[in-house]
Amino acid sequence: MLQKTTFLSHSYAKPDGHTLAAYESAGGYKNARKALGMSRDAVVDEVKKAKIRGRGGAGFDCGTKWTFMPKESKKPCYLVVNADEGEPGTFKDRTIMERNPHSVVEGCIIGCFGIGAHAAYIYVRDELHLSKERLWAAIEEARAKGYLGQKPFGLDYPVEVYVQTGAGAYICGEETALLNSLEGRRGEPRYKPPFPAQVGAFGCPTTVNNLETIAIVPTVIGMGGEAFCKLSTLAEFNDGGSRLFGVSGHVKTPGVFECSVGLTLRELIYDLGGGILGDKRLLAVIPGGSSCPVMLPEELVNVPGDPRFEPYNGKSVLDLPLGVETFRSVGGMLGTCCAIVLSEDADPVLALHNLMRFYRHESCGQCTPCREGCGWIERILDKIVEGRATLDELDQLHRIASDITGNTICAFGDGAAQPVLSFVKKFRKQFEDYVLTGGKSQTKKLVA
């Protein structure tokens, strides 16, 4: 169901929407003040009731994650906000940083209070210079007003917020790689356990949340967790509230849109995205960043035995509401909720080739299956695209990707395998055509 919301995006169209004055005139910082007057447990409770599924891709419940933090800790605790935004196709967090940075700062105050931290680091990829500038400016404005520092709002809960920059490495979006990077090291993922809530930044208990997850927390405190949750039509799937949806690729009006959870891909592509360029046929869509399996409009929902799926069974996956569990149940993945759309003009073999170059380039190289596997996959795809591969090599793609899955330190490996497994399975004919005829019947281009 398409239901637009404006909790984060109300400021987007205003030229001064990023300033404190604009934010406060829209009621900003009232909710942090309110939260700091509540008990820590009560704050976490509201966030739990809101059923915010992490907006960074894995979809973990935010309130539950916050309860993993120690009640009492001899060591300091940290909130780390993930704004590395590097997942191909994903461009939503940047809109918040550039056009509503105070929602992040206010979210950090509430987040710190909720997890028992007094410092938040917002880790922003280095390329996003305007985002960093706007965040720092928001932090300075909030500090000057006495909303940060030793006594935010005159209350006894010190909070500091800092911006930390990356230096060009997709893998630093993975939370433990990010922690290493924050500590001034190479951004190599760590083994888990221990989890960040036990041993995170600087060896201390840490919560890592996506930037959008944190930015929506003030809204939750303002309207109450239950009311926020009910905005969603997927509350019974434990997927509450409203979120940002992005759409890019072959649509007429690409962009970021804020809507209640429950939006479908069809609504995202045709209503918000304006439909397919040149009114062509939709070939495929990658629902939430490149690490999600690609989906075809012909795929039908079929989840027997679960009454919650009754309204959707037999329908196209385009008509299934975008949710963490709804998509998991149909063998897909919601990811970051930023969809990449391919029209019939796009050659799916070239699309996979493009993505696997990305993964080969970004593997940190710690695990043999990921480091070598991504290289082999890219080389086989090079050969396929050049019409020099054999059917046996095509089958090897599947084997290599399966061997990466589950055999690595971090989820990058699975993320790299998903596109291979799904593209090769769903576009078998097109891949075979490249092997057998050099791709005679394919469009051999990506542009529409």
Place this chain on the structure above:
Amino acid sequence: MAFSLSAEQERELGRILSRYPNKMAATIPVLHLCQAANENWVSDDVIQFVADKLEVGTAHVKGVVTFYTLFNQSKPGKHQVWVCRTLSCALRGAEGILHHCEKRLKIHAGETTADGKVTLRTAECLASCGSAPMMQVDKTYHENLTTERVDEILDRLIAD
């Protein structure tokens, strides 16, 4: 000559250090600061300087420098251009934009023009997929590119 920072840059370094519980954590932001003060690259002198300031080994600093793509290990052109070529941009014509840049600058991606003005590079997804195709020039994003827009932008860089 050994690398050093200006008085103002030293104050910035102090501000950076004040944000972290230990000095090593400042490695990346301090490298950014020093790289900007050293014609956009990290020389051995810079590595030594950062290691001394942060009381860490040069091997640590070198390890960090070599991990991240945005630390230049040789001097780039006066201006740096990155053309995003990941899927959302590719679907919108990134390849054409890149070829156009290569033709116009008479270099291949990864190279610097003979006059040292422009280094052309490819980039992976820069979180601007909804305004593809796009490229980054120094610290600025240029989005919804056409070849005409690219010409305007490159002309300015070449003339600078």
